[in-house]
Amino acid sequence: VIEEVERLREEIEYHNYRYYVLNDPVITDEEYDKLMRRLIELERMYPELVTPDSPTQRVGGKVLEGFKTVKHSVPMLSLDNTYNEEEILEFDRRVKKTLQEAEVEYVAELKIDGVSIALRYENGKFVLGATRGDGIEGEDVSENVKTVRSIPLRLRKLVTVEVRGEIYMPVDEFKRLNDEREEEGLPPFANPRNAAAGTLRQLNTALVAARRLDSFIYYVVHPENYGLKTQWEALQFLKELGFKVNPHSKLCKNIQEVIDYWREWKERKKELDYWVDGVVVKVNRFDFQRILGETSKAPRWAIAFKFPA
Numbered sequence: 001v002i003e004e005v006e007r008l009r010e011e012i013e014y015h016n017y018r019y020y021v022l023n024d025p026v027i028t029d030e031e032y033d034k035l036m037r038r039l040i041e042l043e044r045m046y047p048e049l050v051t052p053d054s055p056t057q058r059v060g061g062k063v064l065e066g067f068k069t070v071k072h073s074v075p076m077l078s079l080d081n082t083y084n085e086e087e088i089l090e091f092d093r094r095v096k097k098t099l100q101e102a103e104v105e106y107v108a109e110l111k112i113d114g115v116s117i118a119l120r121y122e123n124g125k126f127v128l129g130a131t132r133g134d135g136i137e138g139e140d141v142s143e144n145v146k147t148v149r150s151i152p153l154r155l156r157k158l159v160t161v162e163v164r165g166e167i168y169m170p171v172d173e174f175k176r177l178n179d180e181r182e183e184e185g186l187p188p189f190a191n192p193r194n195a196a197a198g199t200l201r202q203l204n205t206a207l208v209a210a211r212r213l214d215s216f217i218y219y220v221v222h223p224e225n226y227g228l229k230t231q232w233e234a235l236q237f238l239k240e241l242g243f244k245v246n247p248h249s250k251l252c253k254n255i256q257e258v259i260d261y262w263r264e265w266k267e268r269k270k271e272l273d274y275w276v277d278g279v280v281v282k283v284n285r286f287d288f289q290r291i292l293g294e295t296s297k298a299p300r301w302a303i304a305f306k307f308p309a
């Protein structure tokens, strides 16, 4: 039975990955449900076989007392903001001056308007999901994070790693939820970020599972431990591990390409089914990031290039 349970878990998580991360399922929903029903049945018959990272934990059902506080392994920083091209050129000048470099590559990533999240995995298994909190410590929202289908419970490589990203509520889910709240005489959420934050703070995990939260992961903690030399390599590494990584990130040869990217997405953002409030611009090479360092609240090697409100 243990073999069957283990095989079922691998198979279910694989199909979950294909559907929610690759958006490219290879079995029907009915076949998927059949596998899941079989696993739920076996875990009911043999409760001692249940593991915290079993796909059955994704459907929720626990009502928590509260959230434990958890200390971040390294502080979760925020970002300085810029709102216009002149300021982003100034950022580039500062970076080049400090680095004494004539040209610096950047990675431009859409800034998703969601909730920051830190995810820890031990030997490829999900062990913790924590909110940013005050940057030094956050809330352990692991049970709720497990219900976010695009967040893997098992990585495709059995590494011990912490990653960070954004949990967000897709726009069409936000609209559906507000319609539902209106019918129930509840006040609507002001925007998808509040809806995602409010959902993650729910103590009833089944309620979280009933709402379609999604994720984009963009950061590897201690990337040097995995032989990664640049942010661009880190994004590829995250994809290889099985995370959902935003497909629109761009490796920019210089700051002009960053500005072109920002102009392009200022117009194109309405095509997206999630809210973005700007572009995060990051110096690509990690050795340069280490030279630039960070202030008490934000890295000097990254900046949020916001869209006009």
Ligand SMILES: COc1nc2nc(N)nc(N)c2nc1C
Binding pocket: 076, 077, 078, 079, 109, 110, 111, 112, 166, 218, 219, 280, 299, 302
């Ligand atoms: C390096 O620190 C960060 N990187 C980020 N990257 C993206 N794409 N979006 C964010 N919201 C973000 N936020 C922070 C603090």
